[in-house]
Amino acid sequence: MSSILRVEDLKIYYKARKGIFGSVQIKAVDGVSLNVGYGETIAIVGESGSGKTTLGKAILKLLDPTSGRIIFDDQDINLIRTSDVKKFRLQVQGVFQDPYSSMNAFMSVKQILNEPLAIHNIGNKQEREQRILEALTDVNLFPADEIIQKYPHMLSGGQRQRIGLARALILRPKLIIADEPVSMIDASSRAEILYLMRELQSKFNITFLFITHDIATARHFSDKIAVMYAGNIVEYGSPQTIINNPLHPYTQALIKSVPSTNPINRLRMREVIPGEPPSPSNPPTGCKFHPRCPSFISGTCESIEPISVRLDNDHQISCHLWTD
Numbered sequence: 060m061s062s063i064l065r066v067e068d069l070k071i072y073y074k075a076r077k078g079i080f081g082s083v084q085i086k087a088v089d090g091v092s093l094n095v096g097y098g099e100t101i102a103i104v105g106e107s108g109s110g111k112t113t114l115g116k117a118i119l120k121l122l123d124p125t126s127g128r129i130i131f132d133d134q135d136i137n138l139i140r141t142s143d144v145k146k147f148r149l150q151v152q153g154v155f156q157d158p159y160s161s162m163n164a165f166m167s168v169k170q171i172l173n174e175p176l177a178i179h180n181i182g183n184k185q186e187r188e189q190r191i192l193e194a195l196t197d198v199n200l201f202p203a204d205e206i207i208q209k210y211p212h213m214l215s216g217g218q219r220q221r222i223g224l225a226r227a228l229i230l231r232p233k234l235i236i237a238d239e240p241v242s243m244i245d246a247s248s249r250a251e252i253l254y255l256m257r258e259l260q261s262k263f264n265i266t267f268l269f270i271t272h273d274i275a276t277a278r279h280f281s282d283k284i285a286v287m288y289a290g291n292i293v294e295y296g297s298p299q300t301i302i303n304n305p306l307h308p309y310t311q312a313l314i315k316s317v318p319s320t321n322p323i324n325r326l327r328m329r330e331v332i333p334g335e336p337p338s339p340s341n342p343p344t345g346c347k348f349h350p351r352c353p354s355f356i357s358g359t360c361e362s363i364e365p366i367s368v369r370l371d372n373d374h375q376i377s378c379h380l381w382t383d
Contacts (some may be wrong), residue, residue: 102277177202
């Protein structure tokens with residue numbers, strides 16, 4: 060499968076103030092490489108602070124990388140001229156975690172969906188109105204002619220997220236970065252939104268980069284899962300491989316922490332990862348997971364950074380347990 064998106068050894072470092080005169084370097088993304096095929100869904104999974112959202116913002120060209128390359132449709136987005144950024148925005152859109160804060164509360168649904176069309180000078184007034192109604196129909200918001208008159212506070216969380224999805228879709232992009240799109244809506248709406256995204260992907264041949272902390276959700280929605288920890292991808296493969304045969308201790312811990320649906324296990328304590336994620340301003344030497352790892356190899360893990368190895372065509376891992 061040809062790639063619509065290639066991320067090559069991407070690093071995003073920035074400085075943060077420490078005290079009055081000092082500063083520290085934050086390593087938000089620290090050498091990520093990724094291939095995403097046309098019409099594919101890649102899930103980026105990990106704890107808060109692992110660098111998932113920063114990676115998504117860099118692909119959206121909202122952040123400039125320190126080094127590395129992001130190749131979209133055979134074009135390095137870091138080399139895009141300022142005058143051509145609008146063309147890039149036509150092809151890459153985002154759906155954000157909080158649908159309410161990502162919208163202007165003083166704009167109606169019609170104004171929210173008209174804004175990207177007006178910015179890109181697409182169609183006349185009548186054509187834009189028709190496209191807005193079609194976008195609302197695509198995300199199953201009915202009756203569309205009533206919904207367009209409402210404001211964000213008049214809609215439920217699920218409806219607002221559908222508006223966010225419609226706003227991204229209205230430009231007919233090739234790639235959508237979906238950053239925790241179902242984490243802030245009620246459980247009954249989550250499955251509906253994910254099923255809708257699958258339908259829209261099939262209809263419009265959209266590629267999704269799906270950012271989530273919920274590996275159980277990623278299992279049902281993605282074609283590939285990339286497990287991210289402290290700015291690095293530590294394991295990568297198909298959902299079946301990652302869920303049924305997790306090899307990295309961090310991936311194993313994430314899966315064990317997923318709540319069980321079996322009522323027999325309702326009183327059983329879930330296993331959680333000991334300790335806290337490392338500070339991006341002072342990450343551990345060697346393997347960044349070694350202070351929390353139950354399979355820690357003394358003398359190796361704390362001093363040598365693991366390299367990514369391919370176990371087969373469908374499974375990659377960065378761990379000293381599997382390097383040999």
